[in-house]
Amino acid sequence: VILDALSVECEKNPYNSVDSESLIPRLGIDWNKLGFNLKILETYGYVHLTKYFGAGHPAYYVSLTPEGKTVHDNPPPKVLFLSHAAADEEIAKYFKELIEKSFPRIHVFVSTDPEDLPPGDEWAETVLENLWTAKMLLILATERGISRKWVWYEAGAGWAKELRIIPCCLGTMRKGRLPAPFSKYQAVNVDEEGDLKSLFDQLEKVLGGSAQAPDIPAVLSALTRLDRKAQENAAVRSPSAEEIQRRVDAVA
Numbered sequence: 001v002i003l004d005a006l007s008v009e010c011e012k013n014p015y016n017s018v019d020s021e022s023l024i025p026r027l028g029i030d031w032n033k034l035g036f037n038l039k040i041l042e043t044y045g046y047v048h049l050t051k052y053f054g055a056g057h058p059a060y061y062v063s064l065t066p067e068g069k070t071v072h073d074n075p076p077p078k079v080l081f082l083s084h085a086a087a088d089e090e091i092a093k094y095f096k097e098l099i100e101k102s103f104p105r106i107h108v109f110v111s112t113d114p115e116d117l118p119p120g121d122e123w124a125e126t127v128l129e130n131l132w133t134a135k136m137l138l139i140l141a142t143e144r145g146i147s148r149k150w151v152w153y154e155a156g157a158g159w160a161k162e163l164r165i166i167p168c169c170l171g172t173m174r175k176g177r178l179p180a181p182f183s184k185y186q187a188v189n190v191d192e193e194g195d196l197k198s199l200f201d202q203l204e205k206v207l208g209g210s211a212q213a214p215d216i217p218a219v220l221s222a223l224t225r226l227d228r229k230a231q232e233n234a235a236v237r238s239p240s241a242e243e244i245q246r247r248v249d250a251v252a
Contacts, residue, residue: 002023002027002034002037002038002041002047003041003046003064003068003071003072004072005018005023005026005027007064007069007072007073016063017048017050017061017062017063018061018062018063019059019060019061019062020034020035020038020059020060020061020062021059023062031057035057035058035060038060038062041068044067045065045067045068046064046065046067046068046071047062047063047064047065047068048062048063048065049061049062050063076107077105077106077107078105078106078107078135078207078208079106079107079108079109079130079133079134079135080099080106080107080108080109080134080135080136080137080138080203080207081108081109081130081131081134081136081137081138081154081158081163082095082096082108082109082110082138082140083137083138083139083140083145083150083151083154083155083158084110084139084140084145084151085140085142085144085145085147085148085150085151086148087144087145087230087233087234088140088142088144088145088230090226090229090230091140091142091170091223091226091227091230092110092140093110094222094223094226095108095110095138095140095168096108096110098214098219099203101212101214102200102203102212102213102214103203103204103207103208105207105208106203106207106208109130109134111126111127127154128157131154131157131158131161132161134158134161134163135163135164135206135207136163136164136165136166136203136206136207137154137155137158137163137164137165137166138165138166138167138168139151139154139155139165139166139167139168139182140168140170141167141168141169141170141173141178141182141187142169142170142171142172142173142227142230143171143172143173144230144231144234145173146173146178146179146182155181155182159181164202164206165185166185166186166187166188166199166202167182167185167187167188168187168188168190168199169187169188169189169190170189170190170191170223170227171191171227171228171231174189175187175188175189175195190223191220191223191224191227192220193216193217193220196214196216196219196220197216200213200214
């Protein structure tokens with residue numbers, strides 16, 4: 001929004017600078033928030049700031065740099081963060097591909113995708129950076145996902161950033177059974193036609209227009225199949241209580 005305002009002035013005169021005091025009523029934000037965001041934009045090299053003292057607080061003459069103008073005219077894809085358990089990796093990657101195909105200007109961050117988190121990257125740092133830049137947080141709310149502490153952590157980070165959060169329930173976990181704090185959000189059952197359409201409507205409203213509507217019956221079938229596969233794999237990896245007791249008795 002700040003770059004939009006500066007770009008308008010730049011169109012009038014490439015050498016124009018804008019008094020930060022004039023941006024406060026124009027953007028409808030207070031000085032602290034404006035000053036914080038201006039310093040971030042300066043760090044990225046998008047604006048040049050000349051400091052002076054205004055009405056009881058520091059103020060700036062703000063000008064748009066050539067790099068800032070380029071970013072404004074060619075904005076990067078909006079980031080949608082998809083939180084999920086490692087056991088749901090295949091479901092998450094399928095969801096990423098589905099959303100990015102329907103919304104070309106959206107990048108879906110999935111921590112288990114090598115393209116999003118290449119080998120050698122600082123794992124936690126990269127995850128937090130994408131949470132910071134995300135416009136929306138989807139939680140893959142399977143029984144497996146809701147039981148993972150990291151999913152809870154990512155949801156908490158999204159709440160702190162005041163992101164739009166949508167739990168996407170699948171399999172045995174249904175939106176009416178979500179535990180707190182997930183239950184306070186408007187969730188969807190993504191393996192139900194009406195809820196899946198509702199989710200894509202929300203994505204379009206928050207992140208931009210859809211270029212290609214998904215094949216809903218094919219998506220529902222794929223999600224059900226992938227959830228069943230993840231459940232079977234989890235059952236193989238995790239012995240039942242009876243199996244654990246049998247092993248204990250065998251050792252005894």
